Amino acid sequence: MAHHHEVPVPIKAPYFTSGTKVLFAIMLAGLAVFVYRFIAGLGAVTNLDDQYPWGIWIAIDVASGVALAAGGFTTAALADIFHKEKYHVIVRPALLTALLGYTFVAIGVLTDLGRYYNMWHVALPGFWQGNSVLFEVGMCVMIYLTVLYIEFLPIVVERFKGKVNLPGILGGFNKLIESFLSIADKTLGRFVSLFIIAGVVLSCLHQSSLGTLMVIVPSKLHPLWYTPISPLLFLLSAISVGFPMVIFESILASRSFKLKPELSVLSSIARYTPVLLGIYFALKIGDITLRNAWPYVSEMSTQSIMWLVEIVGGVLLPILILASHRLRNTVGGLFTAASLVVFGVALNRINVFLIAYKPLYATKTYFPSFMEILVTAGFICALVLLYRAFVMVFPVITVPVDENGNHIKHDDRINVSNFSRAE
Amino acid sequence: MSLKRREFFKLAALSSAALATNSAFATDDGEVLDCRATYGVLVDTVVCIGCRKCEWACNNQHSLSTEPITAFEDKSVFETHRRPHSKAYTVVNQYSDPATSKAYTMKVQCMHCNEPACVSACIVGALNKANNGPVVYEAWKCIGCRYCMVACPFQIPAYEYDNALNPQVRKCTFCIERHLDEGNRPACVSICPNEALTFGTRQELIDLGHTRIRMQPDRYEDHVYGETEIGGTSWMYLAAADFKNTELPTLPDDAIPQHTETIQHGIFKSFVPPLALYGFLGLVMHSLRKTDNGQEDQ
Ligand code: SF4
Numbered sequence: 001m002a003h004h005h006e007v008p009v010p011i012k013a014p015y016f017t018s019g020t021k022v023l024f025a026i027m028l029a030g031l032a033v034f035v036y037r038f039i040a041g042l043g044a045v046t047n048l049d050d051q052y053p054w055g056i057w058i059a060i061d062v063a064s065g066v067a068l069a070a071g072g073f074t075t076a077a078l079a080d081i082f083h084k085e086k087y088h089v090i091v092r093p094a095l096l097t098a099l100l101g102y103t104f105v106a107i108g109v110l111t112d113l114g115r116y117y118n119m120w121h122v123a124l125p126g127f128w129q130g131n132s133v134l135f136e137v138g139m140c141v142m143i144y145l146t147v148l149y150i151e152f153l154p155i156v157v158e159r160f161k162g163k164v165n166l167p168g169i170l171g172g173f174n175k176l177i178e179s180f181l182s183i184a185d186k187t188l189g190r191f192v193s194l195f196i197i198a199g200v201v202l203s204c205l206h207q208s209s210l211g212t213l214m215v216i217v218p219s220k221l222h223p224l225w226y227t228p229i230s231p232l233l234f235l236l237s238a239i240s241v242g243f244p245m246v247i248f249e250s251i252l253a254s255r256s257f258k259l260k261p262e263l264s265v266l267s268s269i270a271r272y273t274p275v276l277l278g279i280y281f282a283l284k285i286g287d288i289t290l291r292n293a294w295p296y297v298s299e300m301s302t303q304s305i306m307w308l309v310e311i312v313g314g315v316l317l318p319i320l321i322l323a324s325h326r327l328r329n330t331v332g333g334l335f336t337a338a339s340l341v342v343f344g345v346a347l348n349r350i351n352v353f354l355i356a357y358k359p360l361y362a363t364k365t366y367f368p369s370f371m372e373i374l375v376t377a378g379f380i381c382a383l384v385l386l387y388r389a390f391v392m393v394f395p396v397i398t399v400p401v402d403e404n405g406n407h408i409k410h411d412d413r414i415n416v417s418n419f420s421r422a423e
Numbered sequence: 424m425s426l427k428r429r430e431f432f433k434l435a436a437l438s439s440a441a442l443a444t445n446s447a448f449a450t451d452d453g454e455v456l457d458c459r460a461t462y463g464v465l466v467d468t469v470v471c472i473g474c475r476k477c478e479w480a481c482n483n484q485h486s487l488s489t490e491p492i493t494a495f496e497d498k499s500v501f502e503t504h505r506r507p508h509s510k511a512y513t514v515v516n517q518y519s520d521p522a523t524s525k526a527y528t529m530k531v532q533c534m535h536c537n538e539p540a541c542v543s544a545c546i547v548g549a550l551n552k553a554n555n556g557p558v559v560y561e562a563w564k565c566i567g568c569r570y571c572m573v574a575c576p577f578q579i580p581a582y583e584y585d586n587a588l589n590p591q592v593r594k595c596t597f598c599i600e601r602h603l604d605e606g607n608r609p610a611c612v613s614i615c616p617n618e619a620l621t622f623g624t625r626q627e628l629i630d631l632g633h634t635r636i637r638m639q640p641d642r643y644e645d646h647v648y649g650e651t652e653i654g655g656t657s658w659m660y661l662a663a664a665d666f667k668n669t670e671l672p673t674l675p676d677d678a679i680p681q682h683t684e685t686i687q688h689g690i691f692k693s694f695v696p697p698l699a700l701y702g703f704l705g706l707v708m709h710s711l712r713k714t715d716n717g718q719e720d721q
């Protein structure tokens with residue numbers, strides 16, 4: 001095969017750049033509010049009230065977060081279950097995104113829970129409430145998060161097995177960790193595929209259940225989004241956003257690390273997106289038609305405008321771009337389309353959980369407080385920073401390496417060959 | 424909502440069939456409490472004089488405020504529309520009937536629905552419908568997710584946002600702590616000077632409501648609100664005019680939990696769809712393993 005010399009390796013780059021410093025500052029500000037929230041309570045930091053019990057921490061941190069982490073299960077399904085081997089290069093970055101994404105979803109939930117110290121109740125059979133959609137979401141997310149960590153373990157093993165060398169007093173743990181890693185190494189290979197399939201099943205379950213959450217508010221949700229097929233729409237849009245999210249961050253990462261984007265793999269994976277989005281679009285349109293909801297599209301309210309932006313900007317436009325063979329094979333075209341899908345799905349979640357929600361006795365509309373926004377921004381920055389740290393420590397990103405195992409920078413090899421055409 | 428009931432369930436069935444999922448943790452109780460014998464209260468807004476003594480009694484019963492009962496004679500509160508909140512489980516509002524422009528007053532609190540959306544929503548079972556009617560909240564179980572507040576069609580549960588350590592969901596308890604079964608009535612009912620509030624079993628109250636309507640058809644709108652709304656509620660209302668103009672929302676008859684539970688329980692049960700998906704994916708993974716050696720489509 002063509003890429004014997006392409007392997008996942010820890011990326012060598014300076015961690016601090018002017019960009020990461022800005023992210024750090026925002027993250028710290030968010031962290032300060034995060035801590036303050038636990039001291040002062042939800043009322044002191046958020047604009048939530050009895051009319052609007054849920055705000056951006058649920059709509060963005062949790063609902064959008066879960067959707068945008070879908071790259072983890074979609075690429076795993078494609079590469080590991082359907083054995084499309086060439087996509088293996090994107091499985092690890094997608095896995096890492098899912099892992100970090102879901103970790104932050106969990107922290108986001110924790111931030112929003114008034115009685116966070118009771119969170120463990122969800123895991124205890126005595127408290128299980130099988131009729132609650134939220135329970136199903138919570139359960140699946142919790143188990144899936146565990147599965148993600150297990151799936152990541154082989155990467156940790158690959159990096160550290162035989163190389164554990166903690167300094168000072170921690171040195172005493174070296175043997176223990178080493179033996180843990182070698183046990184993991186021996187057993188994981190056999191079982192990891194069981195976990196991969198479990199991850200896909202769990203994702204299908206909770207991605208759709210997330211769409212069932214707001215089906216419980218028939219009288220409070222705007223008819224453009226209130227539909228019993230909401231779970232199906234949520235699942236389909238999650239599947240659709242999986243690859244675009246991988247493309248989006250892969251291009252960003254290669255920019256940031258001065259690597260050449262894996263254009264051939266990315267544009268090849270992007271072929272699926274217009275098809276998936278097309279099915280999603282058809283269902284959306286069919287649903288609106290069946291429910292006679294078209295008049296709401298033209299009512300020119302905030303809701304109808306947001307709906308149009310969601311559909312035109314987040315679904316139609318990227319379908320058009322990615323359907324073009326020429327645009328799909330350019331970094332610019334790919335990146336634009338992928339960003340639009342990511343934006344569209346995130347907006348859909350925000351629309352369903354915030355914009356479409358209308359309290360019965362609304363005396364105001366909810367707008368997040370500055371502190372709420374800071375926490376959310378802080379989480380996103382922390383996620384990016386952790387991602388950067390992880391790919392510098394663990395072999396996640398696949399790059400061409402020279403004989404010494406040093407990866408070749410974009411700049412060094414720009415003249416060497418045209419990789420995307422070498423396929 | 425433009426969606427008809429039948430269409431809704433058709434679509435819901437379609438959706439769960441297409442997904443064949445979401446039944447993972449669904450229980451199969453399907454038992455609906457027979458609510459005819461459960462307790463209820465009939466609020467007759469035609470008789471209500473807006474004295475707000477029920478507000479005081481409720482506050483007093485639950486140690487929500489120390490204001491003397493005379494403070495509640497203040498009618499100026501009617502100038503603004505109020506909602507129950509974490510420090511007041513019930514409030515009295517004043518409305519005027521646009522047809523006759525006559526003013527009338529109405530107490531609002533948790534309706535103690537027969538099939539409560541809040542109970543169906545709660546992730547840890549902190550809200551429950553007691554066998555004798557009240558929908559009760561157990562703070563020690565609650566994780567503070569506020570999904571119950573999202574779900575309630577009457578926008579009732581309130582939250583203690585300013586309490587950092589022990590915030591609770593707050594709503595009318597139906598005074599269950601006063602031992603209704605021993606013949607005690609809720610605090611608000613006991614104090615009502617004009618018998619605008621009648622405590623009894625739901626069936627008695629429905630009958631009473633219809634009797635009053637029949638006896639004085641020009642005083643009452645022919646509608647016992649809560650008899651069928653949203654699957655029926657324990658607290659029910661009589662009014663002089665169309666309920667459209669009151670605090671109470673116009674709601675369909677089907678119980679809200681059916682919307683989500685139909686989907687969630689799906690047409691498959693007890694783990695079958697997820698396991699089937701698991702098996703299918705396992706099969707795919709296994710059978711494609713040998714044939715594919717990296718030669719791609721393209
Ligand atoms: S009125 Fe709301 S809070 Fe009260 S029982 Fe019904 S759904 Fe629950």
Ligand code: SF4
Nearest residue numbers: 545565566568569571
């Ligand atoms: S806030 Fe408490 S009572 Fe309400 S749904 Fe969540 S856990 Fe249940």
Ligand code: SF4
Nearest residue numbers: 481595596598609611
């Ligand atoms: S039943 Fe009890 S808790 Fe409910 S409004 Fe009346 S006094 Fe208050």
